[in-house]
Amino acid sequence: MGRPLKFNIFRYNPEDPASVPHMESFHLEETDAMTLYIALNRIREEQDPTLMFDFMCRAGICGSCAMMINGRPDLACHTKTKALPAEINLMPLPVFKLIGDLSVDTGTWFRNMNERVRSYIHTDKVFDPNADEERMSNELADEIYELERCIECGCCVAACGKANMVPNFMGATAFNRVARFMMDPRDQRKTDDYFEIVATDDGIFGCLGLLGCEDVCPKDIPLQDQLGMLRRKMGWASVRHLFDKILPGGDAKKK
Amino acid sequence: MDTFYTDLLCVGAGLAGERVAVAAASQGFETICLSIVPPRRSHSSAAQGGMQASLGHCCMGEGDCPDVHFADTVKGSDWGCDQEVARMFAETAPIAVREMAFWGIPWNRVVAGKGTYYKGGKEYEKIEKKEKEGLITARDFGGTAKWRTCYTSDGTGHTLLFTMDNEVVRLGVTVHDRVEAIALIHDGETCMGVVARCLKTGKLRNYLAKATLIATGGYGRIYRETTNAVINDGSGAIIALDTGIVPIGNPEAVQFHPTGIVPTNILVTEGCRGDGGTLKDVNGERFMHIYEPGKQELASRDVVSRWMTHHIRLGKGVPSPYGPHLWLDIRHLGEKHIKTKLREVEEICNEFLGVDPITQMIPVRPAQHYSMGGVRTNKDGAAYGLKGLFSAGEAACWDMHGFNRLGGNSLAETIVAGKIVGEKIAEFLQGYEVDFKTAVVKDAVKKQEERIDRIIKGADGKENVYEVRNAMQDQLMDYVGIFRNGEDLKKAVDNLQVIYERSQKVGLRSYSLGANPELALALKIRGMVRMALCVAYAALQRTESRGAHAREDYPERNDRDWLKRTLATWKEGDSLPTLEYEKPSKVWEIPPGERGYGVAKIICTEDPEVCGEKKPETN
Numbered sequence A: 001m002g003r004p005l006k007f008n009i010f011r012y013n014p015e016d017p018a019s020v021p022h023m024e025s026f027h028l029e030e031t032d033a034m035t036l037y038i039a040l041n042r043i044r045e046e047q048d049p050t051l052m053f054d055f056m057c058r059a060g061i062c063g064s065c066a067m068m069i070n071g072r073p074d075l076a077c078h079t080k081t082k083a084l085p086a087e088i089n090l091m092p093l094p095v096f097k098l099i100g101d102l103s104v105d106t107g108t109w110f111r112n113m114n115e116r117v118r119s120y121i122h123t124d125k126v127f128d129p130n131a132d133e134e135r136m137s138n139e140l141a142d143e144i145y146e147l148e149r150c151i152e153c154g155c156c157v158a159a160c161g162k163a164n165m166v167p168n169f170m171g172a173t174a175f176n177r178v179a180r181f182m183m184d185p186r187d188q189r190k191t192d193d194y195f196e197i198v199a200t201d202d203g204i205f206g207c208l209g210l211l212g213c214e215d216v217c218p219k220d221i222p223l224q225d226q227l228g229m230l231r232r233k234m235g236w237a238s239v240r241h242l243f244d245k246i247l248p249g250g251d252a253k254k255k
Numbered sequence B: 001m002d003t004f005y006t007d008l009l010c011v012g013a014g015l016a017g018e019r020v021a022v023a024a025a026s027q028g029f030e031t032i033c034l035s036i037v038p039p040r041r042s043h044s045s046a047a048q049g050g051m052q053a054s055l056g057h058c059c060m061g062e063g064d065c066p067d068v069h070f071a072d073t074v075k076g077s078d079w080g081c082d083q084e085v086a087r088m089f090a091e092t093a094p095i096a097v098r099e100m101a102f103w104g105i106p107w108n109r110v111v112a113g114k115g116t117y118y119k120g121g122k123e124y125e126k127i128e129k130k131e132k133e134g135l136i137t138a139r140d141f142g143g144t145a146k147w148r149t150c151y152t153s154d155g156t157g158h159t160l161l162f163t164m165d166n167e168v169v170r171l172g173v174t175v176h177d178r179v180e181a182i183a184l185i186h187d188g189e190t191c192m193g194v195v196a197r198c199l200k201t202g203k204l205r206n207y208l209a210k211a212t213l214i215a216t217g218g219y220g221r222i223y224r225e226t227t228n229a230v231i232n233d234g235s236g237a238i239i240a241l242d243t244g245i246v247p248i249g250n251p252e253a254v255q256f257h258p259t260g261i262v263p264t265n266i267l268v269t270e271g272c273r274g275d276g277g278t279l280k281d282v283n284g285e286r287f288m289h290i291y292e293p294g295k296q297e298l299a300s301r302d303v304v305s306r307w308m309t310h311h312i313r314l315g316k317g318v319p320s321p322y323g324p325h326l327w328l329d330i331r332h333l334g335e336k337h338i339k340t341k342l343r344e345v346e347e348i349c350n351e352f353l354g355v356d357p358i359t360q361m362i363p364v365r366p367a368q369h370y371s372m373g374g375v376r377t378n379k380d381g382a383a384y385g386l387k388g389l390f391s392a393g394e395a396a397c398w399d400m401h402g403f404n405r406l407g408g409n410s411l412a413e414t415i416v417a418g419k420i421v422g423e424k425i426a427e428f429l430q431g432y433e434v435d436f437k438t439a440v441v442k443d444a445v446k447k448q449e450e451r452i453d454r455i456i457k458g459a460d461g462k463e464n465v466y467e468v469r470n471a472m473q474d475q476l477m478d479y480v481g482i483f484r485n486g487e488d489l490k491k492a493v494d495n496l497q498v499i500y501e502r503s504q505k506v507g508l509r510s511y512s513l514g515a516n517p518e519l520a521l522a523l524k525i526r527g528m529v530r531m532a533l534c535v536a537y538a539a540l541q542r543t544e545s546r547g548a549h550a551r552e553d554y555p556e557r558n559d560r561d562w563l564k565r566t567l568a569t570w571k572e573g574d575s576l577p578t579l580e581y582e583k584p585s586k587v588w589e590i591p592p593g594e595r596g597y598g599v600a601k602i603i604c605t606e607d608p609e610v611c612g613e614k615k616p617e618t619n
């Protein structure tokens, strides 16, 4: 016999005028190697088919299933019940718009983020189908990949005090994305181009530096390093901008 | 009701859908992509190992070229593919990989100098040339003559999809995520778009488009044990099948991947074996070298999966509460290799199995993995039967894979087909006008509204949708698996027909406004069972063994009678699909012969169109 588990799950369906936010409890007996993916699907299929939540890859790869698990944002699919107490509280991620129950709209948020940081290689070169690719050291490729591993799950955003207070705050995932392109020699943007994107109070200058984000990232992205790097670079750039203003004839844009 | 007009509608925003969208959008055509999930979560993101392209930069890939890639692909397909398409594919793949590099993929690169690699558990030395340093490198994959699989660690699908979606963002292509197409709008001749359901609000919408693309990925979820993501239930193939006109090509061609982990069927990449990992049995002994002395662990997937199943049947499996399994051993590759080149594998093993692959072996067993079949198209990606309908990616049967797809050839297909089909669609759109007939559109919407209404009310019955789905999955798993035989297949077809009846009587257990996950599945279940019947029935009819379709009662590949592609359509009111056949290829650059791995009993064809004047040297 497995442990009796009690799941307290947030319920609210914004599409239903009669629905009010509340917690609802479900009971299951724990089975071998049970994850929250298995548990939630069993609850839906056996107890309440209206329960809303998101899973896709069920392998910790796609970033669909982030939720607040006993108060901490994490991927539900890779969370084993064995690692949790017998009473498990599940809430939707804060910051993101609620779709219903445990399901939130990360798609709109991340598309917006990608547009804001202009998450693509900026280059004036034209692709030549007949030429060899530009060379790159394998080491650098590995370093870029390290930052490219973000799965846009939203855990870092949910854990961020600033993002919870300021809806327009960019969040660690955006800073990480900027850092990824800064490191990529194929991207011709200069520090000042990035400055425009992130050097604001909604950007890196608004970051409190408490690193709630890094602790919860399920992909162990080194967010702390990226945030530090951005803060330094953007700090220097802003000093330079200040000088440019004071000293006549200065023009940071041309650097 | 909301209606959206566009030049091109891509149903699906995985790699194939987005690559097509990019091609059309960069020529100035208005494009909308639909996706059940945010685009970057599409299942393409789960691909780990890599994509094939014959760049030939790494020393183990030296001398590689599109000709060799083409030959590997044709052999892999067991001569079931369209050779014209396979040729076009092999020629374009290197360009597509480089273009992805241009857009930002951090492909792993050649490092000059001495290095070691493993094969069959033994260590070998290789020397990479100085002049190739920094060019895109490749790893070994099954069924290939050269190291040809380009990769970024073991997150290749992830980086490809993120980079592709970056292009989508750059070009400002509209993506409507959490919108599911539930029916094609057509008048029997022309496709005009889709009726879709918003998965945020539950409301229906119309999308009216001059060109509609089905790029919805595979349908692995009709099987119980699959590496596919939970949304891969074939809804794209279903809406095509529902037209009664558009055929599904080779539905019976279903691939099993050798290394799904036990019990959850999450995939660990072929890269594990490509990089030198070995398969072991209950005694901790290797066995693939006995069955396949040449390619050993790296024979094609269908062959390795069959030998694994065979070995388990001999009682050499490792007993477990989830049934017998085998071991995948990558310990000898070492911590550094695993932590840099097989990171996702390390994470999956630790997090989902509690197994550390650096010090422990991984429990594996073949699981359903890939749908070679799909919406049948011509070489331009235009679907048979309806003007203005196209398909690409895993959802399509463009048919470069025939009866077995090679590892790394599917990511490559999404990018290459996406590029080619996208350009063809742009050509098609040039000056093309379509009359969105109001009556046809209204009728299509009304049909869906009525269907939804009946399901919600339980007007046709109160069948539980999850139970029907489970019953269907069990039939395919138990009777239409890796080894097939007439008796089992007959059983599956009979039982699935009963399940089909039940699928038409599904009623919701509870009614809720909005997205309603139970309704979303209930709307698909009938189509899923139709697909299951297409797979089982086509497999029953095909009395030969070819690629992934292995009949115990017909072990030989029968080129005389079965060198043909199945085309399955579903006529309204029928309880079985209608099967027709066509020649797999118009061009026979490589006439049918032996693959060089797997057991080769071949009944030869004497069709001069296929083998030219001379007969193939095998018999």
Ligand SMILES: Cc1cc2nc3c(=O)[nH]c(=O)nc-3n(C[C@H](O)[C@H](O)[C@H](O)COP(=O)(O)OP(=O)(O)OC[C@H]3O[C@@H](n4cnc5c(N)ncnc54)[C@H](O)[C@@H]3O)c2cc1C
Pocket (backbone or CB within 6 Å): B011, B012, B013, B014, B015, B016, B017, B034, B035, B036, B037, B039, B042, B043, B044, B045, B046, B047, B048, B049, B050, B051, B052, B156, B157, B179, B180, B181, B182, B215, B216, B217, B218, B227, B228, B229, B231, B235, B236, B267, B269, B369, B370, B392, B393, B394, B395, B407, B408, B409, B410, B411, B412, B414
């Ligand atoms: C675990 C795993 C690992 C793999 N590894 C490799 C590998 O290493 N190398 C390789 O070459 N191949 C690999 N493959 C295969 C390869 O990843 C897939 O075949 C390929 O990515 C499919 O891409 P796609 O664009 O066709 O479909 P997908 O990426 O599956 O995208 C389908 C899209 O359609 C949308 N959609 C579906 N239905 C609807 C609907 N009704 N309405 C609206 N939208 C809809 C989805 O939301 C999604 O956006 C792997 C597959 C799996 C399962």
Ligand code: SF4
Pocket (backbone or CB within 6 Å): A156, A159, A160, A161, A162, A163, A171, A172, A206, A207, A208, A209, A210, A211, A212, A213, A214, A227
């Ligand atoms: S360090 Fe910055 S981004 Fe991270 S949680 Fe704190 S405020 Fe948010």
Ligand code: SF4
Pocket (backbone or CB within 6 Å): A149, A150, A151, A152, A153, A154, A155, A156, A157, A172, A173, A176, A216, A217, A218, A219, A220, A221
């Ligand atoms: S940085 Fe980490 S926590 Fe944040 S979205 Fe990316 S993967 Fe998730």
Ligand code: FES
Pocket (backbone or CB within 6 Å): A054, A055, A056, A057, A058, A059, A060, A061, A062, A063, A064, A065, A066, A075, A076, A077, A078
């Ligand atoms: S379902 Fe994909 S990360 Fe959890």
